[in-house]
Amino acid sequence: MKRVIAITITLVVACASVAYAQPSSTVSLADVARKEEARRKSAKKSTKVFTNANLATPDAPMGVLSSAPSASTNATPSATTEPTIPGGKAEPAPPKGDQQFWQARVSKARTDLTRTQMFADSLQTKINSLRTDFTNRDNRVEREKIQQDLNTALAELERLKKEIDTQQKAITAIEDEARRAGVPAGWLRPGA
Numbered sequence: 001m002k003r004v005i006a007i008t009i010t011l012v013v014a015c016a017s018v019a020y021a022q023p024s025s026t027v028s029l030a031d032v033a034r035k036e037e038a039r040r041k042s043a044k045k046s047t048k049v050f051t052n053a054n055l056a057t058p059d060a061p062m063g064v065l066s067s068a069p070s071a072s073t074n075a076t077p078s079a080t081t082e083p084t085i086p087g088g089k090a091e092p093a094p095p096k097g098d099q100q101f102w103q104a105r106v107s108k109a110r111t112d113l114t115r116t117q118m119f120a121d122s123l124q125t126k127i128n129s130l131r132t133d134f135t136n137r138d139n140r141v142e143r144e145k146i147q148q149d150l151n152t153a154l155a156e157l158e159r160l161k162k163e164i165d166t167q168q169k170a171i172t173a174i175e176d177e178a179r180r181a182g183v184p185a186g187w188l189r190p191g192a
Contacts, residue, residue, distance in 0.1 A: 099187050106174050106188045113167040120160040127153045 130150040137143045178188055 102178055102183050102187045106171065106178075107190075109167065109171045109174055110190065113164065113171065116160060116164050116167060120157060120164065123153055123157050123160065127157065 127150065130146055130153060134143055134146045134150065137146060175188055179185075
């Protein structure tokens, strides 16, 4: 009988020490995420980006990079200057009377806007569902997981709202540019 009690006490003490040591050896997911974020912020960014302008011209000797235009060139912008859109991408100068170009350009911008708005609407539906799930859960662990998902979805929705604003400004910029170029308004209407 004494042997059974001694073995039981030994097992209880061993299990208690293992159970006591267990929580201290685990690292929470939030701590890992904070460390990763700090590592990414401290990581060096690429210092050199190569573009076609950096590459050697075909008539230049090997190893010589093409240089910027000389100061003797005319500094005033010409009619062939490429227009830029708010996204920062340069597009080729359109022919003044090309209806297909203007329709395709404004149609693509509107399609992108519609796609982003639909994604934002579906994300709002997901947010509503997560809020309902959060309210109906009693388990603390499940509620924490739902809260994390909800915070992620809310952040994404804010990003999408900013993107929608940018896309709406891009459409307005296209319409203004077309107006300045003398493009008929009917070319830019949906379904034209």
